Amino acid sequence: MSVDRSSLEAVVRAAVEAAVAEAGRLAARKGDVCDGQCAGCTKTPGGPGCGGACSASKDGAQGCSACGGACKADKVAAPKVQADGAGAACDDGCKPRNAPPPPVRDPLALKRLVEETPSRIAQGRVGTRYPTRVYLGIRAEHAVALDAVAAEVPDDVAAKLGCLPLKTKAVSKQDYLLFPDLGRRLDDESRAKVEQQATRGVDIQVIAADGLSAWALMRQGEVLLPALLEALKGRGFTVGRPLFVRHARIGVQDEIGVLTGARATIILVGERPGLGTGDSLSLYSAYKPRLGQDNAEKNCISNVRPLGVPPAQAAALCADLMRRTFDAGGGGVHLVRPVRDIPKRQSVGG
Numbered sequence: 089m090s091v092d093r094s095s096l097e098a099v100v101r102a103a104v105e106a107a108v109a110e111a112g113r114l115a116a117r118k119g120d121v122c123d124g125q126c127a128g129c130t131k132t133p134g135g136p137g138c139g140g141a142c143s144a145s146k147d148g149a150q151g152c153s154a155c156g157g158a159c160k161a162d163k164v165a166a167p168k169v170q171a172d173g174a175g176a177a178c179d180d181g182c183k184p185r186n187a188p189p190p191p192v193r194d195p196l197a198l199k200r201l202v203e204e205t206p207s208r209i210a211q212g213r214v215g216t217r218y219p220t221r222v223y224l225g226i227r228a229e230h231a232v233a234l235d236a237v238a239a240e241v242p243d244d245v246a247a248k249l250g251c252l253p254l255k256t257k258a259v260s261k262q263d264y265l266l267f268p269d270l271g272r273r274l275d276d277e278s279r280a281k282v283e284q285q286a287t288r289g290v291d292i293q294v295i296a297a298d299g300l301s302a303w304a305l306m307r308q309g310e311v312l313l314p315a316l317l318e319a320l321k322g323r324g325f326t327v328g329r330p331l332f333v334r335h336a337r338i339g340v341q342d343e344i345g346v347l348t349g350a351r352a353t354i355i356l357v358g359e360r361p362g363l364g365t366g367d368s369l370s371l372y373s374a375y376k377p378r379l380g381q382d383n384a385e386k387n388c389i390s391n392v393r394p395l396g397v398p399p400a401q402a403a404a405l406c407a408d409l410m411r412r413t414f415d416a417g418g419g420g421v422h423l424v425r426p427v428r429d430i431p432k433r434q435s436v437g438g
């Protein structure tokens with residue numbers, strides 16, 4: 089696909105590094121607002137200035153972000169602040185907080201946890217704030233999330249994925265975001281297209297959609313869609329020509345299921361991004377589709393992306409889920425009912 093394939097992580101990292109570099113450049117000027125690295129400074133914003141806690145300045149001459157005013161760190165001796173904040177002192181008599189964090193009970197376990205997840209855990213702190221690098225990282229990831237929601241998939245995405253292109257009643261991204269129901273129904277032209285051109289009566293109709301992250305479909309769709317079709321066929325299901333729907337919500341799978349007469353539908357949809365998850369896609373399945381079918385009867389496989397459930401693995405998981413759904417005669421809660429309804433075994437011999 090002709091979209092930018094550089095990884096989300098690389099984009100975020102570059103944005104953070106640029107922002108950190110910019111912050112460092114600005115922080116070097118005397119009188120500027122502090123970069124937030126003043127360990128131990130506990131003053132409220134707007135105060136007159138901190139007397140001895142600004143320890144992170146490159147030249148000892150910058151302002152303090154905790155106070156918002158010009159810092160006197162360049163006029164005092166080396167700060168006497170310890171890593172846990174003890175010893176912090178301000179020159180106008182404020183009482184610094186001296187509450188070291190509780191000790192980490194199992195540092196190795198914490199280290200392993202940090203290494204195993206891209207989630208922002210154990211990020212550290214400076215006084216009561218995030219370190220600047222972390223703060224800027226969060227800002228950059230937030231920007232990526234906003235971009236993912238606002239972006240449109242390119243016009244040729246349907247052709248590239250081998251899908252029949254369709255649209256919902258939402259005529260623009262703005263419309264889609266403001267009126268969710270419009271994303272749950274096809275527009276008239278698309279309805280007619282489905283009736284005339286879509287495959288009818290298959291076991292599973294697969295639908296690709298932009299949802300709340302165009303990025304997700306662009307980055308994961310090309311691997312996930314063919315892998316899913318293959319995995320479903322490999323388990324004996326018939327699948328129709330896949331469909332692509334622009335400005336789609338999960339509910340559109342109901343209408344498509346009804347129009348195509350498929351026994352089940354699966355929609356691949358860009359999910360609402362969290363921090364650092366702008367490229368995450370979900371698969372929602374619905375058995376015996378009908379308009380307004382409750383989510384309780386559907387299933388969701390979320391977090392499909394290389395850092396979460398890799399697309400090839402998600403395809404296999406989803407195909408297995410569909411096998412279980414067809415065998416149980418329903419998805420969602422129907423999948424747990426057979427287990428729940430099994431009568432308890434009578435104990436033998438008291």
Ligand code: B12
Pocket residue numbers: 268299300336337338339357358359360361362370372382383384386387388389390391
């Ligand atoms: C927003 C959201 C919700 C909102 C949906 C409100 C709305 N109208 O948009 C609310 C708070 C209601 C919600 C509820 C639940 N959610 Co929810 N939700 C999400 C979230 C953050 C985003 C979903 C998204 O982007 N969808 C894509 C857009 C385009 O879809 P949409 O059409 O706009 O909205 C529909 C879907 O979001 C769907 N939906 C939302 N959650 C769930 C869960 C399941 C199992 C299903 C089938 C559908 C579904 O309901 C919306 C209306 O139809 C995801 C996490 C993520 N980032 O993916 C979790 C997530 C999908 N939810 C989850 C869960 C568990 C639930 C609940 C079962 C929680 C509970 N115990 O009650 C309920 C079930 C909802 C139901 N029966 O209807 C899990 C699903 C796990 C799984 N693999 O099955 C997720 C992945 C979060 C997580 N990591 O645990 N959810």
